[in-house]
Amino acid sequence: MFTFRLLALVAMLLGAAGVRAADSVGTSMRLLPDEPIRPLPEKIEFNAAKAALGKRLFFDTRFSRDNKVSCANCHDFAKGGADGRARPVGVDGRVGMINVPTVFNSGFNFRQLWNGKAETLEHQIDLVITNPNVFDTSWTSVLAKLSLDAELVRDFKNVYLGGLSRESAMDALAEFERSLVTPSRFDAYLRGDANAISAEEKQGYARFKSYGCIACHQGINVGGNMFQVFGVVRPYLKPDDADFGRYLVTGRDSDKFVFKVPSLRNVARTAPYFHNASAASLEEAVDVMFKYQLGRSAPRADKTLIVKFLNSLSGQVPSHALAEK
Numbered sequence: 506m507f508t509f510r511l512l513a514l515v516a517m518l519l520g521a522a523g524v525r526a527a528d529s530v531g532t533s534m535r536l537l538p539d540e541p542i543r544p545l546p547e548k549i550e551f552n553a554a555k556a557a558l559g560k561r562l563f564f565d566t567r568f569s570r571d572n573k574v575s576c577a578n579c580h581d582f583a584k585g586g587a588d589g590r591a592r593p594v595g596v597d598g599r600v601g602m603i604n605v606p607t608v609f610n611s612g613f614n615f616r617q618l619w620n621g622k623a624e625t626l627e628h629q630i631d632l633v634i635t636n637p638n639v640f641d642t643s644w645t646s647v648l649a650k651l652s653l654d655a656e657l658v659r660d661f662k663n664v665y666l667g668g669l670s671r672e673s674a675m676d677a678l679a680e681f682e683r684s685l686v687t688p689s690r691f692d693a694y695l696r697g698d699a700n701a702i703s704a705e706e707k708q709g710y711a712r713f714k715s716y717g718c719i720a721c722h723q724g725i726n727v728g729g730n731m732f733q734v735f736g737v738v739r740p741y742l743k744p745d746d747a748d749f750g751r752y753l754v755t756g757r758d759s760d761k762f763v764f765k766v767p768s769l770r771n772v773a774r775t776a777p778y779f780h781n782a783s784a785a786s787l788e789e790a791v792d793v794m795f796k797y798q799l800g801r802s803a804p805r806a807d808k809t810l811i812v813k814f815l816n817s818l819s820g821q822v823p824s825h826a827l828a829e830k
């Protein structure tokens with residue numbers, strides 16, 4: 506219990522630090538004070554010309570060795586920015602090991618990927634190009650294909666001094682990703698609109714805080730700002746499980762089964778759950794969290810309220826992301 510309290514305290518402090526940065530972006534009206542979850546900025550500053558180029562690349566299948574898979578295949582905007590599958594399907598129909606997280610709001614994660622291997626969005630793009638289960642290619646061959654496209658080459662030249670290159674392609678994609686911000690009813694509530702969420706959703710949020718979910722899922726992304734063991738109270742994963750999480754990045758024993766706490770924004774749209782897709786429904790995922798992360802049980806009614814609250818985190822996909830390519 507003591508460790509948990511300590512963890513909660515540290516988490517709150519971390520959350521509070523993230524807040525100020527977020528607040529300075531928007532012109533917040535009557536922001537609810539001292540909430541451990543902070544609203545998305547009201548206005549996202551991004552370079553529209555770069556993001557438009559990034560959007561074209563996001564849907565471009567020339568990124569995969571077999572010219573069949575684009576980022577959007579696995580990060581479908583109609584599926585909460587994920588793919589709705591347990592396991593992703595990449596080049597040559599190869600099936601990956603890890604459940605697809607949403608690409609929405611990923612610019613607010615402190616690291617990218619479940620194990621945090623990618624420090625930045627740009628770094629993630631580098632990794633996915635060569636990943637044998639995703640694109641299985643190289644920048645050299647992607648750029649060779651893209652360079653044959655006179656229109657794309659011209660449009661890049663108009664926006665980037667150096668024209669189309671690994672750096673500009675990566676920059677454009679990352680700019681587009683940073684623009685994929687999905688404000689929800691819950692953000693409106695945090696901004697002072699008391700009627701933006703229902704009475705039950707408010708009760709669910711209160712339970713989310715009082716049971717301690719908030720110790721890990723907090724800040725602007727309701728997650729995405731720390732690493733934690735999956736199985737704090739009792740082991741959830743087995744020693745022979747394929748994915749050791751952060752251990753694969755650091756090689757430290759203490760990092761075995763440690764994962765980035767995922768953002769819960771749009772979580773109601775991204776079943777199945779967990780890095781190994783071991784929970785089919787949100788109800789099941791919440792059960793697992795109670796048992797393995799908090800070490801306690803709760804009345805079904807409270808869990809139902811929490812699931813209702815989680816549904817209020819489903820946001821609006823920005824129109825520039827949906828409009829014609």
Ligand code: HEC
Pocket residue numbers: 563568574575576577578579580593594595596601603604605606607608611614616617618619620626629630633638639640678682
């Ligand atoms: C074949 C499916 C597939 C394709 C194609 C794909 N991704 Fe992903 N993406 C994944 C999976 C699986 C993960 C999680 C992998 C991990 O954590 O090890 C992921 C993780 C991410 C993340 C990190 C999100 C987070 O919360 O950590 C971002 C950002 C992302 N992808 C963006 C992209 C972009 C941009 C492209 C195109 C250049 C792309 N992805 C192509 C499957 C895919």
Ligand code: HEC
Pocket residue numbers: 713716717718719720721722732733734735737764765766767768769772775777778779780781787790791794795798799811
């Ligand atoms: C000690 C930290 C911690 C606490 C407390 C915690 N979580 Fe989590 N949560 C995590 C981690 C870590 C994961 C990712 C596990 C994985 O897949 O490897 C996660 C995953 C989830 C997921 C699945 C997200 C997805 O996209 O797959 C949901 C839903 C969730 N948590 C909800 C909750 C709820 C509700 C509570 C309170 C009952 C809670 N969590 C408490 C750390 C925590």
